[in-house]
Amino acid sequence: MLNNRDCLIYLYEETRISRKKLHQLVGTGHRSYYHAIQSDALDLARFLSVKHRTLLAGALNNPARIARYTSLKRTYKTWTVLDADYPDVFRTIPDAPIVFYGLGDVDLLKTLKRISIIGSRQPTVNVKQRMSQLLLPLVSDYVIVSGLAKGIDSFAHQLACTNGGRTIGVIAGGFNHPYPYETRAQFHDMCRNQLVISEYPIDVKPERYHFPERNRLISALGFATCIIEAKRKSGTMITADQALEQGRIVMAVPGDILNPNTQGCHDLIQQGAKLVQNTQDIEEEWRENKVMWKSINNK
Incomplete structure (x- = not known):
């Protein structure tokens, strides 16, 4: 039994x-x-x-x-909603995971200062420079959460990993099927030295509908979700909507008005998202909301 x-x-x-x-x-x-x-x-x-x-x-x-x-033989951590160490941030969202899995440093889920960074899989040429300027001052203090996709997700993880920081990747398939191919080496490195989590059993291949499901966990884990670049119709914009539904803060980085990759960010700013021009804008939002975020993390 x-x-x-x-x-x-x-x-x-x-x-x-x-x-x-x-x-x-x-x-x-x-x-x-x-x-x-x-x-x-x-x-x-x-x-x-x-x-x-x-x-x-x-x-x-x-x-x-x-x-x-x-x-x-499970070489990975398994959580259920019945567990005392199930993350309280997941209990606050609609359709919380009933079971999920982790490989790596599971204590990263206990760290209070986490920010979700998301954006285009095909970012513009200068985005790495802009992300370095914005995020490098944060990596020693915040856990960077993203989706291990190519483009902005991958670079956000890389910034943390190569600068002594901490990062959590959330994937859309089981651990035996990391996706996409371009980030597999990064996936394996993060399983050893950071944390990768998945809502899917290890042998489940990623399906199209898994990605919006995955995205709700990315937004749930951060006190805020910061969008670096996003087209108007994109998975990134779906994640922004999920963050708002979850009661999380949404931030957006502005860019060239002629660049379709920034139109989603500009739309979000018009709708009330926090305009992020520098690191101080993120830190200011943290100071204003840390008490609320602490209560969410310790329900």
């Missing part, structure tokens, strides 16, 4: 049932999810169809699959 924590991980990995359904299972308060599913407890019918209940019961009635799960 699996305890509740193992039952959540097992069902998540083996059946790929939705986070919403598993959150509802947790919300029932059953002392044993295993027994509740096996006995087809009446309250499960409120949110699980017959098909879903049959799927879950079938997985729990499969000794070979359970044996494979219990014998798996």
Whole structure:
């Protein structure tokens, strides 16, 4: 029989049932999810169809699959919503991860000063210079969070790694399938020396819909999300919307008005995002919001 924590991980990995359904299972308060599913407890019918209940019961009635799960040698950290060390920042967002995984220095999730840096995968030529000027004064004090994509994400991680800083990468597939190819070496280095997290079991390949799911975790982890460059229609702009939905601060760096890569930033500034021209603008926002952010981190 699996305890509740193992039952959540097992069902998540083996059946790929939705986070919403598993959150509802947790919300029932059953002392044993295993027994509740096996006995087809009446309250499960409120949110699980017959098909879903049959799927879950079938997985729990499969000794070979359970044996494979219990014998798996995990070289990575696994968190569930039932764990005392599950990050409180995730508990504050809609559709929080029910299970997620980490490789590297897991204590980085306990660091208070974290800022999310996102932007275009195909940035303009001078963006590295602008990012260095803006972020280098921060890397000794802040954990830089980004998505390990090529372009601005990759350079944000690189700035931290090569200047004695700390960084967290959030990926859109399992650890056995780092993506994209261009950042694989960086992925492996960060798994050893920084932290990489994923919401997906290790053998799951990245899918298109995983990226907006991944992005909500990037924005959740930072006290603010700073957009360096973004087109009007882009994943970066979706992340900015997610940050606002989560009650996080959104910052944007202005640029050339003729550059399509900066149009998204200008739109955000017009809509009330913090205009970031220098490092002091970020530090000012931290000073004004650190008490609020501390309360979110220690719910």
